[in-house]
Amino acid sequence: MNLFFSETDKMCQVISEEYHLLQLMSRFGISLGFGERTVREVCEEHGVDVATFLAVANFIKGGEHTAAYFIDKVSVRALISYLEQAHAYFLDFQLPEMRRKLLSAIAFDNDTTQVPILIMKFFDEFYGEVRNHMQSENRRTFPYVEALLEGRLSETYNISMYSRNHDAIDKRLQELKNIIIKYYKSGKDTQRLSSALFDIFNCESELHVHNAIEDYLFVPAVKLLEECVRTQTHSDTPAPDPERRDDTLSEREKEIVGCVVRGMSNKEIAEKLFISVNTVLTHRKNIARKLAIRSVSGLTIYAIVNGIVNIDEIDLK
Numbered sequence: 001m002n003l004f005f006s007e008t009d010k011m012c013q014v015i016s017e018e019y020h021l022l023q024l025m026s027r028f029g030i031s032l033g034f035g036e037r038t039v040r041e042v043c044e045e046h047g048v049d050v051a052t053f054l055a056v057a058n059f060i061k062g063g064e065h066t067a068a069y070f071i072d073k074v075s076v077r078a079l080i081s082y083l084e085q086a087h088a089y090f091l092d093f094q095l096p097e098m099r100r101k102l103l104s105a106i107a108f109d110n111d112t113t114q115v116p117i118l119i120m121k122f123f124d125e126f127y128g129e130v131r132n133h134m135q136s137e138n139r140r141t142f143p144y145v146e147a148l149l150e151g152r153l154s155e156t157y158n159i160s161m162y163s164r165n166h167d168a169i170d171k172r173l174q175e176l177k178n179i180i181i182k183y184y185k186s187g188k189d190t191q192r193l194s195s196a197l198f199d200i201f202n203c204e205s206e207l208h209v210h211n212a213i214e215d216y217l218f219v220p221a222v223k224l225l226e227e228c229v230r231t232q233t234h235s236d237t238p239a240p241d242p243e244r245r246d247d248t249l250s251e252r253e254k255e256i257v258g259c260v261v262r263g264m265s266n267k268e269i270a271e272k273l274f275i276s277v278n279t280v281l282t283h284r285k286n287i288a289r290k291l292a293i294r295s296v297s298g299l300t301i302y303a304i305v306n307g308i309v310n311i312d313e314i315d316l317k
């Protein structure tokens with residue numbers, strides 16, 4: 001798939017090409033001053049998951065069709081953190097700022113109608129709806145997904161329920177903008193009103209993208225996670241962990257490496273660890289994939305170097 005941005009691009013060029021990505025910096029906790037460093041280097045320096053950063057960056061630039069490529073690559077945890085930061089930005093900064101500007105723009109006119117009051121009422125209702133929407137995600141949806149990441153399913157909630165009820169919060173802003181443009185008669189101070197309207201257009205588009213990231217990236221990634229947890233819950237076969245894309249072995253996998261290099265058969269390992277032979281085979285497959293080592297002699301070197309076994313435990317003949 002042709003992506004707009006990749007991990008080897010220089011971060012400064014990425015931002016110059018799409019200035020809307022500046023929002024990502026605070027939401028991912030990345031400070032400016034990138035120098036010549038690449039996206040990967042900057043993300044690693046700030047402890048940000050590179051795939052998740054690229055997923056959001058490409059989405060903002062290219063829209064929803066870029067999401068499919070990243071669904072099985074993003075870190076759901078990193079995505080939640082990004083969405084929470086975005087909520088804080090909308091609720092604590094952008095919307096209060098918009099309200100202040102709008103109030104100052106319409107208060108400057110000697111309007112004898114009730115339209116300015118109704119506009120502010122409309123805005124406050126919209127603000128309340130956005131607050132409820134985002135707080136519900138912060139308080140219900142994200143904690144549900146956090147529990148999922150720890151392997152716990154819920155009997156009363158799932159991501160499809162969230163998805164079915166996920167409203168497009170930008171729509172009401174579109175209405176407000178149209179009401180002002182069509183029905184509000186501005187006085188002399190049109191600059192203030194234009195500036196307030198410009199902010200509304202901007203916010204509408206940011207909210208639209210935010211919602212779309214939740215619909216096209218977050219929801220499908222959580223569905224994958226749900227499948228993964230369900231598989232784990234109903235079988236002793238270790239399922240692929242979507243948050244675990246690195247080469248680090250789990251404690252269980254290390255145990256199995258230890259058994260293999262001590263010369264134990266799959267059946268002996270299964271009996272020792274109280275698991276099925278099939279489970280041992282799946283672990284061995286995962287170990288081979290993670291380490292790119294298939295031979296026992298290769299695993300032996302790995303086990304010695306990483307302190308999984310002592311050299312005197314190994315029969316080197």
Ligand SMILES: [Fe+2]
Pocket residue numbers: 083087134137210214
């Ligand atoms: Fe949200």
Ligand SMILES: [Fe+2]
Pocket residue numbers: 133137166210211214
């Ligand atoms: Fe949402």
